Amino acid sequence: MTTTLETQLAQIADGLADKGFAIIDHFLSVKEVENILLTDEFKGGKLHFKKAGIGKQLDKQINESIRGDYIQWIDPAIAPNGIQLYLHRINQLIRFLNQELFLSLKEAEVHLTIYPIGAFYKRHLDQFKLSDHRKLSIICYLNFDWQKDEGGQLRLHLPGNFLDVLPMAGRLVCFRSDQVEHEVLPGTRERLSLTGWIVDRSAPI
Ligand code: OGA
Ligand code: MN
Numbered sequence: 001m002t003t004t005l006e007t008q009l010a011q012i013a014d015g016l017a018d019k020g021f022a023i024i025d026h027f028l029s030v031k032e033v034e035n036i037l038l039t040d041e042f043k044g045g046k047l048h049f050k051k052a053g054i055g056k057q058l059d060k061q062i063n064e065s066i067r068g069d070y071i072q073w074i075d076p077a078i079a080p081n082g083i084q085l086y087l088h089r090i091n092q093l094i095r096f097l098n099q100e101l102f103l104s105l106k107e108a109e110v111h112l113t114i115y116p117i118g119a120f121y122k123r124h125l126d127q128f129k130l131s132d133h134r135k136l137s138i139i140c141y142l143n144f145d146w147q148k149d150e151g152g153q154l155r156l157h158l159p160g161n162f163l164d165v166l167p168m169a170g171r172l173v174c175f176r177s178d179q180v181e182h183e184v185l186p187g188t189r190e191r192l193s194l195t196g197w198i199v200d201r202s203a204p205i
Pocket of ligand 1: 121126139153154182183184193195
């Protein structure tokens, strides 16, 4: 493991232990982000993605008033190299956190995400009411030169205040899925990311 990666993993472990979240810049290099953006998945654009949902029981209109993003789940077995590299790094994170924080995290479930212009995701928690297997939320952004006035911030709601995070290329945000409420503010530009959850059990076969 390179020193840089080891330092970054340690920063994530410290952040999670101290405050329940961590923000790490350059988790992916410029080149690594470029390679992901060049994959067929992203090149095809949002037409190849599906509308993200929040539950079968809700109708489309209600869903639309809560979240407006498009997603495509990643199958690690057939993911292109650029995405494999990211998954590999997340697996290193899982091993590190298990060692350092005595957790029993198993694997990550990850999807590609596109927020079209103006799309948002209202304030929520990532852990489902009926299932607590999502332990950590991990989001890596893929947007070069994102400016503050373009919106699209991830707003973390913390005790007594909030923190706005710009979706800058290569930046990883990691937080406790059971604790940190958050939302995505609408942006004036398409917003791309890899969104995932580290779970404490393997997916049912
Ligand atoms: C989510 C989410 C945040 C972001 O997909 O559950 O909250 O910054 N994403 O994209
Ligand atoms: Mn979320």
